[in-house]
Amino acid sequence: METDLRLESSLWIGNKRYRAVLTGWHLKWTEADKKNGDKKTVSVPVAEVVGVENGRVEILPQKSVEDTDKDFTVFYVKRSRSRSTYGLLWSLGRTQFSCPSRVLRDQWTNHLRTALKTHSPLRPHRLLVFINPFGGKKKGREIYHSLVAPLFELAGISSHVIVTERANQARDHLLKKDLTGFDGVVCVGGDGMFSEILHGLIGRTQQEAGLCETDPAVTLQPCPLHIGIIPAGSTDCVCYATVGVIDPVTSALHIIIGDSQPLDVCSVHHASTLVRYSVSLVGYGFYGDVLAESEKHRWMGPLRYDYSGTVVYLSNRSYAGIVQYLPADPLLSSPRDKTRCLSGCNVCSRSTERLFPHTSDSGSLYSSHFSQYSNDSEGEWVSVEGRFRCVSLTCMSSSCARSPLGLSPSAHLADGTGDLILVWDTHPLSFLKFLYRHTSTQDQFDLPFVEVHRVKAVRFSLPDGREEEAHEEIGELNCARGGEEREYVDTVSRNGSQQQLAQRVVERETKNEHKTVAPILCGLCCKKTPAVSVWNCDGEILPFTEIFCRIHGQLVRLYARGIEDGAAMQNCSQESDKNKSRCITYK
Ligand SMILES: CCCCCCCCCCCCC/C=C/[C@@H](O)[C@H](CO)NC(=O)CCCCCCCCCCCCCCC
Numbered sequence: 001m002e003t004d005l006r007l008e009s010s011l012w013i014g015n016k017r018y019r020a021v022l023t024g025w026h027l028k029w030t031e032a033d034k035k036n037g038d039k040k041t042v043s044v045p046v047a048e049v050v051g052v053e054n055g056r057v058e059i060l061p062q063k064s065v066e067d068t069d070k071d072f073t074v075f076y077v078k079r080s081r082s083r084s085t086y087g088l089l090w091s092l093g094r095t096q097f098s099c100p101s102r103v104l105r106d107q108w109t110n111h112l113r114t115a116l117k118t119h120s121p122l123r124p125h126r127l128l129v130f131i132n133p134f135g136g137k138k139k140g141r142e143i144y145h146s147l148v149a150p151l152f153e154l155a156g157i158s159s160h161v162i163v164t165e166r167a168n169q170a171r172d173h174l175l176k177k178d179l180t181g182f183d184g185v186v187c188v189g190g191d192g193m194f195s196e197i198l199h200g201l202i203g204r205t206q207q208e209a210g211l212c213e214t215d216p217a218v219t220l221q222p223c224p225l226h227i228g229i230i231p232a233g234s235t236d237c238v239c240y241a242t243v244g245v246i247d248p249v250t251s252a253l254h255i256i257i258g259d260s261q262p263l264d265v266c267s268v269h270h271a272s273t274l275v276r277y278s279v280s281l282v283g284y285g286f287y288g289d290v291l292a293e294s295e296k297h298r299w300m301g302p303l304r305y306d307y308s309g310t311v312v313y314l315s316n317r318s319y320a321g322i323v324q325y326l327p328a329d330p331l332l333s334s335p336r337d338k339t340r341c342l343s344g345c346n347v348c349s350r351s352t353e354r355l356f357p358h359t360s361d362s363g364s365l366y367s368s369h370f371s372q373y374s375n376d377s378e379g380e381w382v383s384v385e386g387r388f389r390c391v392s393l394t395c396m397s398s399s400c401a402r403s404p405l406g407l408s409p410s411a412h413l414a415d416g417t418g419d420l421i422l423v424w425d426t427h428p429l430s431f432l433k434f435l436y437r438h439t440s441t442q443d444q445f446d447l448p449f450v451e452v453h454r455v456k457a458v459r460f461s462l463p464d465g466r467e468e469e470a471h472e473e474i475g476e477l478n479c480a481r482g483g484e485e486r487e488y489v490d491t492v493s494r495n496g497s498q499q500q501l502a503q504r505v506v507e508r509e510t511k512n513e514h515k516t517v518a519p520i521l522c523g524l525c526c527k528k529t530p531a532v533s534v535w536n537c538d539g540e541i542l543p544f545t546e547i548f549c550r551i552h553g554q555l556v557r558l559y560a561r562g563i564e565d566g567a568a569m570q571n572c573s574q575e576s577d578k579n580k581s582r583c584i585t586y587k
């Protein structure tokens with residue numbers, strides 16, 4: 001194959017002559033009229049060629065074509081360092097080549113186009129695009145039409161675009177409408193929009209496979225369509241954690257070249273119902289409270305999380321709970337091994353073989369781990385009970401602009417496990433220290449009140465009959481700080497299939513008796529803590545407190561390749577770097 005596609009000739013870029021070679025895997029060009037020592041070679045992997053056009057062509061800001069018959073233009077991925085620790089920004093590189101004859105020009109363009117087809121089997125031809133016009137700063141439409149659509153057109157991708165008119169429209173479309181002919185689904189929006197696509201595609205795939213999503217013991221069928229994310233939301237955590245940067249052009253280029261990144265998904269169940277799927281955060285306590293508070297301040301846009309985070313922090317809450325978890329194999333990896341899951345990660349690659357072994361009669365859709373999720377194998381479960389500031393489960397690092405290394409910096413995107421982070425009740429300043437460490441490279445797990453476990457499943461329940469008692473206990477603790485007190489009682493009322501979260505607010509006066517906490521906290525945290533918090537599931541509030549979570553390894557695939565290691569990339573050519581393992585140690 002490679003010899004068939006090989007082409008070598010002199011080509012001109014401007015008035016300089018180059019020796020150009022197409023080997024099948026790479027297009028390289030080296031300045032010809034220089035001494036050997038001064039010669040520089042530019043090497044572009046064929047897999048990263050975006051498009052080849054006849055003539056002298058420009059795409060951005062507007063398409064312009066000078067249709068000469070001896071020229072051709074190659075568009076490809078160009079990298080630059082981003083300001084974040086890891087992750088590289090991609091932009092559109094463009095080189096215009098001139099040939100001595102039209103025949104040679106046609107030979108070059110034909111060979112390049114054939115090489116593209118041969119070496120990039122996952123490049124999409126047809127995409128279904130959903131734009132949320134109200135996500136983040138409400139720039140979804142503008143971002144898609146000005147930055148993304150021209151690139152899709154250049155790459156010969158045809159897209160069917162739907163600008164959503166209501167929440168859950170994208171999910172419902174994916175569950176019900178004909179998806180024949182589409183290679184992937186793209187969402188232009190934030191994590192909420194991604195979640196719609198996730199639910200639509202997982203649901204559709206299970207329907208078609210005749211599988212019951214509600215049963216946590218069922219091994220779900222991986223989704224055949226890839227998901228692309230063009231970030232245009234408030235947190236864009238899924239994009240950040242899988243690409244390393246929030247940049248629509250970078251994401252569009254990953255989609256165009258058909259990159260493929262498998263992703264673990266957590267299914268959340270209550271009793272015998274499926275509640276939701278999550279890829280980033282299933283969080284109780286602090287993160288649940290922040291989300292509940294932030295919903296009241298949607299008008300603030302992305303800032304609502306910082307405001308609500310501060311309000312919730314100052315309200316100084318902790319919650320009683322029982323957490324049971326099924327540990328993952330500690331020999332495979334650990335959340336404290338100080339590695340990062342980067343593009344080409346070895347831990348994730350090995351997991352692919354473990355998660356999808358080549359069993360000829362694996363017609364059985366129930367995995368060999370079936371019994372681990374049934375109630376019969378309680379022996380393997382670990383149980384802890386107490387008061388927690390927060391309980392968080394994340395299938396991946398959940399890095400985002402606020403926390404560049406994320407909730408669990410060593411978590412893996414596709415290893416079939418999640419990291420369970422237990423933050424026990426502690427002094428407010430210690431909890432602040434924990435939160436603050438998320439913003440730097442300091443280890444947030446190296447604190448005596450924090451535990452982290454790599455797990456396959458988690459169960460959360462409330463201590464029996466403790467709900468009222470817990471409420472009283474904490475109420476007294478906080479109301480001792482004085483001033484006017486508001487007492488919140490969250491209850492979950494269940495009526496058939498209809499579940500609603502009800503909130504009762506009671507106000508009463510209390511005396512200022514307690515003088516030990518810093519005055520600022522004392523003044524601001526005079527609210528009585530509710531007995532229960534709510535679960536934040538990738539930015540959605542769950543209507544249940546007692547839940548069961550199971551991680552499904554590599555259930556979906558994104559048009560992404562994991563975070564590229566910027567530091568390593570600088571020291572080596574694109575060519576050699578592509579084959580490197582990028583599970584490296586960070587400080
Ligand atoms: C002192 C600085 C502390 C900074 C602490 C930063 C911790 C940041 C951790 C970010 C974790 C993001 C997890 C991703 C969750 C997404 O699936 C979900 C959907 O988009 N986003 C949220 O739920 C949105 C959740 C957003 C949570 C933001 C929390 C902000 C906390 C600010 C606390 C300030 C305390 C100040 C005290 C004076």
Ligand SMILES: Nc1ncnc2c1ncn2[C@@H]1O[C@H](COP(=O)(O)OP(=O)(O)OP(=O)(O)O)[C@@H](O)[C@H]1O
Pocket residue numbers: 131132133134135136137163164165166167168188189190191192193194196232233234235236237539
């Ligand atoms: N046309 C629409 N009108 C109202 N809501 C919509 C519409 N389209 C989608 N949504 C909903 O809007 C919610 C938020 O959207 P999105 O995730 O795009 O932005 P965000 O909340 O600003 O960002 P993030 O989720 O990253 O914090 C989603 O849960 C989605 O279901």
Ligand SMILES: [Ca+2]
Pocket residue numbers: 264395396411412413414415416417418
């Ligand atoms: Ca994982």
